[in-house]
Amino acid sequence: MRRRFLVPRSVSFRSPAAGSLAVALAVGLLAGGCGGGGDVQVEVKGKAGAEPSVSFPKGGKPDAGYAEKSLHDGKGAPVRRGDLVVADYVSYRWNGAKTRLLDDTYKAGVPAAFQTGKLVKGLDRALAGARPGERVVARVPPADAYGADGDPAHGVSAGDTLVYVLDVRAAFGKNAVVPGRQQTLDDPKLPKVGPVAPGRAASVLMPQTAPPKALTTQTLVDGGGPVVASGQLVAMQYQMMNWRDGQVLGSSWQDGEVHWAVAGRQQLVAGLDQALVGSRVGSRLLVVVPPALGKAAWRSRLQLKPSDTLVFVVDVLGAY
Known part of the structure; x- marks a missing residue:
């Protein structure tokens, strides 16, 4: 795997981690949008923080528009635009009566990191205002995801609706610093x-x-x-x-x-x-x-x- 570090944006290597769609879904910045409200249509079972079981309506098609639902309340400061959000999640594509799992961080054993404000619109919307510990379910229509083009490289076909179940673990704002008093080093050979x-x-x-x-x-x-x-x-x-x-x-x-x-x-x-x-x-x-x-x-x-x-x-x- 290629080594990566955090260098100025002009030379930043913010490529997706191997085998994960977590960052791949964070790359697109698609315009457009649909109204909120409505039923997420899927049934989610399991405790917050553990891998969920997701059931889709048998033979059903996704409704038009965006919908989300909070299944478990969180605590702490709500996610704001520009925050880095750490979350476990599963994501599915839904087109007509066909569904397919895209990604599952619970099985991978490592959560995803989402840079809010740089995600597909529906995922940004699902994370906005969420609190650590909260479980959010979102149904994201194509207009708020990858539209008519899809993203074939990562398994998203033209016109796919995306479904996310997200367990928010933490969020860090741009001004985050560690608490505690900084020590003064006395070594003249160090910065x-x-x-x-x-x-x-x-x-x-x-x-x-x-x-x-x-x-x-x-x-x-x-x-x-x-x-x-x-x-x-x-x-x-x-x-x-x-x-x-x-x-x-x-x-x-x-x-x-x-x-x-x-x-x-x-x-x-x-x-x-x-x-x-x-x-x-x-x-x-x-x-x-x-x-x-x-x-x-x-x-x-x-x-x-x-x-x-x-x-x-x-x-x-x-x-x-």
Whole structure:
């Protein structure tokens, strides 16, 4: 699998994870829309948070228009446009009397991450206002999904209605930061990290010394959450810099968009992957990645030298 990290949008690799339609359905931005209301028409059984059993009306066709229903209340702040939403879900295509399962994150064992405001319209609508712990069922007509063209590459045919059952696990706004007081590092051979403020790049001062040759991780804020395990989806804020000149190569705080990756699946540069696995949710980390552990196809696009060391400041917001 191709390594991925969160670089400026002009060179961002936000491709779908292998075998999952979760992000594929988040790529389309289709215009149009239908009125709400109506019956979702499907019967959903099972406890919220567990894999649901979904039954369609026998021989029935989907009604026109959008419909949604909340089957279990959630708690916490409602999802707002621009939030990163972590959710387990199943999705189906429904055309005439024919239905087919498209995706099931419960069986995969890893939830999906949805960047709201960048999804097909019906999925954006289903997630808007939902709270962590809530189960939402939505019937999305073609006009709010992939229309007359469909998306054959991911099993969606022309004119398909989509049905989602979504268990919202968490939502992170663009200003999310880990709680806790940041420690001051006294090591003169490591970067000095100043305050982190939403909407701006973090202040980081590089030392006038050669970078360490080995992977180096320092905890700036101690997290009291669970330990991140390989295979978990990690929601994070981050900043990436070049040790050589201190240039900021990417910053989610500055961009206003929380990012994610599945730890231990080569979706990050190897050094950062190693640093995340075993860290605690709620931590802020300083990670210095030597060239051998910072290889990625996008380095040349950022005009990085093969000898350049990468520096990351990462807030570990959640792991699922």
